[in-house]
Every structure is written in structure tokens, then in C-alpha cells.
Amino acid sequence: MTTxxxxxxxxxxxxxxxxxxxxxxxxxxxxxxxxxxxxxxRWYAMSPAQQQTIESPGGWLTKVATRICFDLLGSARVRRExxxxxxxxxxxxxxxxxxxxxxxxxxxxxxxxxxxxxxxxMAFLVVLESMTPAERVAFILxxxxxxxxxxxxxxxGRTPAACRQLAFSARRRIDAAHVPTTPPARQAHIVRQFKxxxxxxxxxxxxxxxxxxxxxxxxxxxxxxxMLHPIEGAAQIARLLINLAGKLHxxxxxxxxxxxRPGLVAExxxxxxxxxxxxxxxxxxxxxxxxxxxxxxxxxxxTSPEHP
Numbered sequence: 001m002t003t004x005x006x007x008x009x010x011x012x013x014x015x016x017x018x019x020x021x022x023x024x025x026x027x028x029x030x031x032x033x034x035x036x037x038x039x040x041x042r043w044y045a046m047s048p049a050q051q052q053t054i055e056s057p058g059g060w061l062t063k064v065a066t067r068i069c070f071d072l073l074g075s076a077r078v079r080r081e082x083x084x085x086x087x088x089x090x091x092x093x094x095x096x097x098x099x100x101x102x103x104x105x106x107x108x109x110x111x112x113x114x115x116x117x118x119x120x121x122m123a124f125l126v127v128l129e130s131m132t133p134a135e136r137v138a139f140i141l142x143x144x145x146x147x148x149x150x151x152x153x154x155x156x157g158r159t160p161a162a163c164r165q166l167a168f169s170a171r172r173r174i175d176a177a178h179v180p181t182t183p184p185a186r187q188a189h190i191v192r193q194f195k196x197x198x199x200x201x202x203x204x205x206x207x208x209x210x211x212x213x214x215x216x217x218x219x220x221x222x223x224x225x226x227m228l229h230p231i232e233g234a235a236q237i238a239r240l241l242i243n244l245a246g247k248l249h250x251x252x253x254x255x256x257x258x259x260x261r262p263g264l265v266a267e268x269x270x271x272x273x274x275x276x277x278x279x280x281x282x283x284x285x286x287x288x289x290x291x292x293x294x295x296x297x298x299x300x301x302x303t304s305p306e307h308p
Contacts, residue, residue, distance in 0.1 A: 007057075011043065014058045017145075018065045023114045024140050025069040026076070027089030027125050029299055035072070039065040059151070066137060066155045073133035084222030086230065088289050089125040090296040091275040092116065094257035116260030118181075119144045122277035122289050125259070127177045131170050138163045139170035180281040187280045188255070188262035194278075194285060195253050195264055201245050203238045210234035211284040221293030224273075237288070265300065272300045 018039060022032035039061055043051070054060045080087045092114055114120060119140075128136055134156045141147040141155070142163070149160040149167075156163060182190075190209065197205035216237050220226035231237055252267045258277040266274040275297060279287035291297065 011040075011057055011061070014061050015040075017058075018061060020114055021062065021140065021145060022065055022069055023092075024119060024125075024128070024144060025066070025136060026072060027129065028296075029090050029092065029114070030295070031072065035065055035068045038068055062147075063151070063155055066141065070133055070137050070156060073136060084220070085226065085228040086217050086219050087129075087221075088217060088219035088291050088296075089122065089129070090299070091122065091258050091263075091277060091289075091291050092120065093300050094260075116257070118260070120259050121179075121261045122259050123177070123179045123279045123287065124174070126289070127174050127179060130177075131173055132166075134158065134163075135166045135170040135173070138166035142167050143171070178281075180279045180286065182280040184262060186283070187278065190280050190283060190285065191262045191264060191278055192255060195255065198241055198245060199253055201242050203242050206238035206241060207234045209285055210237055211281070211286045214284070214286055214288070216240070216288040216290065218290040219293050219296070221295060223294055224292045226290070226292050272297055275300065 015036060018036045019032055022035045023029055026032055026035070042064055043057075043061060051057070095116065118124060128140075131139070137156050138149075138152050141152045142149060149163045152163040152167075153160045156166075158166070194206070194209050196202075197209060212234050213232065214234050214237055215230050215232050217230045218226040227240075231240055248266075248268070250268055254265050254267060256263055256265045256275075258265075258275055261277065263278060264276040265272050266276070273292065273294075275291045277289040277291075278285055
């Protein structure tokens with residue numbers, strides 16, 4: 001019987017952290033997994049002698065993964081200019097609903113899940129998209145994962161003082177965006193009322209739940225039909241939702257956790273076709289994010305019972 005290499009175990013135990021860092025930086029679980037795979041490929045491409053010269057393998061892995069993400073963030077901006085319609089970060093289900101046998105994945109480790117906290121709610125991720133790659137890396141590594149600016153500086157090629165300023169600039173963007181902090185229980189109540197009004201096709205109830213300046217943004221990626229531009233205004237959104245309810249048949253709306261916050265999913269013929277995240281502020285919905293691109297729904301289980 002072969003005894004597992006303790007060094008290899010220690011190296012692989014860094015994987016959950018790398019997944020968490022990469023997802024927050026890229027907003028895509030598929031890209032995060034690719035980054036982590038490439039990081040380990042680079043580690044194992046070194047000889048044992050080269051590996052032994054690295055004082056902190058975990059730190060080395062994080063730096064390499066973050067540098068790869070940093071490069072990808074620059075090219076992602078170019079790619080998203082040609083993206084069909086609006087680009088929304090990939091939504092993630094609750095840990096208890098995570099599908100460990102996603103198409104295209106093999107023997108996915110249950111540890112390869114993103115820790116769902118406030119730094120991955122949809123509103124927060126969308127604000128991160130407005131940042132420069134350097135701001136995003138400095139903020140995520142320092143403010144979320146508590147890496148010192150001296151280490152951040154090595155990754156982005158700036159001085160520690162410059163990285164401190166980058167993180168400060170990122171915080172200002174977040175403060176300016178007024179990311180809602182509605183307690184989850186209260187948001188769940190509002191989302192449940194929204195679901196009931198939508199399924200009942202009650203336009204007045206929908207309008208009452210929506211902020212007058214609410215916005216709905218959808219992401220189909222050119223793979224499925226959806227609106228290409230955001231829709232603004234409570235009345236316009238309510239009419240759109242009622243129109244959709246009349247067109248879609250055999251659709252089941254389920255309450256689910258989306259990126260750590262109460263949300264909804266639309267299921268048709270046993271397959272989740274839309275995941276919806278919400279911003280709720282002062283008991284009204286200010287933003288609806290509807291992800292329909294099937295490439296971004298791979299993490300979601302096909303069927304599951306309705307929550308009580």
C-alpha cells in the first residue's frame with residue numbers, strides 16, 4: 001500500500017483557496033477552474049529540487065494563480081466588448097445544492113466550492129467588474145483575503161504604496177455603488193412576494209415590490225434569446241415579467257440561494273434555464289440579474305425539490 005506524499009497533500013490542500021481567489025477575480029467558475037489547473041501544471045512542471053527551494057508553496061501557488069487571473073482580466077475586457085448582450089458574473093448555488101458532477105468536470109472535489117459570503121453576492125461582483133484589473137487584484141487580495149500589500153505589489157508589478165492606493169480606489173467604487181446590505185431573511189421575504197406576484201401575474205403587486213427606478217439585466221450570451229439591454233422602471237419591468245409569464249409554459253419558479261443571497265431559479269423540463277439574483281434595499285427590489293447563458297449554469301443541479 002502506497003503512503004500518500006504529505007507534501008503533495010499540503011500542495012493540493014491549497015486548491016479551495018485558489019478557487020475562491022480566482023472566482024472573485026474573474027466572476028467565472030469555469031475560468032477559475034482553468035486558472036487553478038494551469039497553476040498546478042506549472043508547479044508540477046518544476047523538478048523536486050526546484051520545488052524545495054520555494055519557502056512557501058502555498059504563497060507561490062496563490063501568486064501564480066493571481067498573476068494568471070491578472071493577465072486574464074486584461075484580455076477579458078476585450079472579449080466582453082464582443083460579447084452578445086450584457087455580461088453578468090456566473091451565479092453560484094448554495095453549498096448544499098452544488099452539483100459535483102457537472103458536465104465537463106471529472107470527480108469534482110466537494111472542497112472546490114466558493115465560500116459564499118458578502119464578497120460574492122451579485123451586486124458586489126458587478127461592482128468589481130467596473131474596476132481596473134490592478135484595483136480588483138489589490139482589493140480582493142488585501143481586503144477580502146488579508147494579503148499584505150508587499151505581496152500584492154509583487155503580483156501587479158506596483159509598489160506597496162501604489163497597491164494601497166489601488167485598494168482605496170476600489171473601496172470608493174464600492175461605497176459609491178451603495179451595494180445593498182438587506183438582511184437575508186428580509187430579502188427572502190421580498191423575493192418570495194415577488195415570486196408569488198409573478199406567478200399570479202399580478203402587475204400591481206409587482207410594481208409595488210419594485211423600486212421606481214429599478215433595473216433588470218439579462219445575460220444570454222447569444223446562446224438563448226433574451227433582451228440585449230437593461231430595462232429600467234418599475235412599470236416597464238412589471239409589464240415585461242407579465243409578458244414573459246404568458247409566453248413561457250411548463251415553467252417552475254423555485255426559491256434558491258444565489259451567490260449567498262435569496263434568489264430564484266426557473267426550471268423547465270427538469271433543467272434550470274434561468275438563475276435570478278436580486279438587489280433589495282428599503283424593502284424594494286432595485287436590481288434584477290437574470291442569467292440565462294447555459295454555459296454559466298453548469299454548477300446548478302438539474303432538479304431538486306422546492307424549498308418549504
